[in-house]
Amino acid sequence: MSARREPVGTGRVVPMRAAAGEPHGAARLRHHVVTLLVENKAGVLVRVAGLFARRGFNIFSLAVAPTHDPRFSRISIVVDVESAPLEQVVDQLDKLVNVVEITELHPLEAREAELLLLTVSADAVSRSQVIQLAEVFGARVVDVGTDALTVRFASSPEEIDDFEEVMRPYGIRELQRTGRIALPKLVRED
């Protein structure tokens, strides 16, 4: 792992970035996951989102939920920007009084997960195929209608992308994703 050269004394841990000009999957790996532990107070999300909006950074996905300690919530934000400007935002986020802790993860260093709910057309002819495919992916049918099924799938964002693609020919009627959440990969001794 190549940590970028940092000045002495910042105490900052800089995660590895996707190298410029990386041939495969470079665009996909440009995104960053920023997770914040914040005080569970009114207006916090606006302050956090405001720092991205101010710079014209689009938030790709966002997940907010309380933690085991009711005083705090965790916000997971996925943004698609270069590392350098993001570093500034992260430093600014850290300055927000209600932000307690902040972690920035590169996709290669994170375990990411997401949840999908998807309603897909499934008439008498296609229904069994849809159910079979869902089983192959490990997704679950959670609702059954006359000519449609609703499927729930929790997995890595990439597998969810894949599942979406497989379902598309059957006719996706509605789809919702939660946005990704992430934790750092654990270190393993060799």
Next chain:
Amino acid sequence: MELTGAQSLIKSLEQQGVEVMFGLPGGATLPVYDPIIDSSIRHVLVRHEQGAGHAAEGYAQVTGRPGVALVTSGPGATNVVTPLANAYMDSTPLVVVTGQVSRAAIGTDAFQEVDITGITAGVTKHNWLVTDASDIPRVVAEAFHIATTGRPGPVLVDFPKDVANQRTTWSDPGPVDLPGYSPPVDPDPQAIAAAADLLVRAERPVLYVGGGVVKASASAALAALVEVTGAPVVTTLMARGAFPDSHPLCLGMPGMHGNYTAVTAMQRADVLVALGSRFDDRVTGKVDAFAPGAKVVHVDVDRAEIGKVRRPDVAVVADCRAAIEALVAAIASRSGDDAADPSRLAPWVAQLDEWRARFPLVYDADAPSGASGAGRSAVKPQFVIEQLRAATPADTILVSGVGQHQMWASQHWTFDQPRTWVNSGGLGTMGFAVPAAIGAKVGRPDRTVWAVDGDGCFQMTAQELVTASAEQIPVKIAILNNAYLGMVRQWQHMFYEERYSEVYLSPDLPDYVLWAESMGCVGLRVHSPEEVLPAIEKANEIDDRPVVVDFRTDSMEQVYPMVPSGASNDDIVVHPSQQGELR
């Protein structure tokens, strides 16, 4: 003891040691204004809420204590947005309390309702909407704590009218508990050692001193650092006075209108030690060409400043004074080859002296030839500043507006103490000077307070001189009346082929003397160089009311040197009389 929310607020402010606040009442703050009658806190009634905010800033800049402003909801609150933004840029501790409509009416477009916490989120360190009167003591304690610690800055407390009327009790909130807020204090010893290494071995060091040194009251520590290292100092616009201009190693102000030596010393430095400064674009010029050969040590209490513009080689995230003291101790404790030896810097200092001799700050002292036409005058603005400096006490507080006059004030005044210079640096807010001078005089009634203002700036907030007269705050205002929005005119002169668009004001519309007198001030006017000193002396003698002097200065004067916007500092444009000196 039972009391109202409003009484709890005033009591909380008293507990914080607030001695004065600047404000103007309205419907939403009626309940808050009632207990003010019985409070020990002095209230200065301004004529516009922008004046309240800037006065609070002036007070804070000269005293180091937080300035407090109290305004009503809606337009009262929006009027204070400019001072908040100004204080945010210049890291001035400010606590602004805004009235708000009653809780039940919030979000209904009620009369004089604005989402002021939303509007000011980007220009405050933090803000609060108080939703229950029992929170007041805690919120006020947090507000003062956040405004004054770490990198200081403005905060805002939005206070609904019905919360002000709520029955509540007051109890000491105890120490603040803010899990997400813990500004750094002590420097990392390893970083200090690395910084000391660089500085001791440097051949061409420069200490690049910013406003953070003033905020941290680190002037004495800085003087000790200069003493042990022999390194020269530049003081940015926000740091004028942090190190005395009279010191042989003080090079003065760097940046767009900095002097040649200060600018060039940074360009040629091999080690640049940034102390509470932030590599502002007005200092660096073109960033890629700024101090190209320098290794950088960056000391700042705000981690987000580290690497924002220039990636340092050594970062010290700490209180500036603690860091400088640690650096001095680290350097002083060295011996042998590792010890600092100021005499090694003799060639560097000789080079600096040579530049200083070749490129002093100069202006054409002669009367302009053919001194006719709008705004032509034999009175040079720089001459007025020099005379003012010579005729006022050493510890005079100088306040300025924004424009050419601000640059001349910073260049030609000699500063010898911190907190004697009050100006709007980061935001460049025209109209800052008059109210800020009022706040400064309220904070330091023992000092002479002069404001150097532009004719354009003066017209933006002059009405606060009514406040000054009514409240007997005897500030002195020197208008450098060049009949123009001079700084904009200068850019049109230099970069738009002298096509002057919407910059002419007129020297005598308004009549500044009559205007001053109508506001209860003494008004004086100066047309010729001989009248300059007598007018200043006359103004100095008046201590029972404000004085305004309308100096008719030469409109053709340009601020030199100048680094054109976006250019490298190497391309500094010096005064025309010195251009032959550039090789």
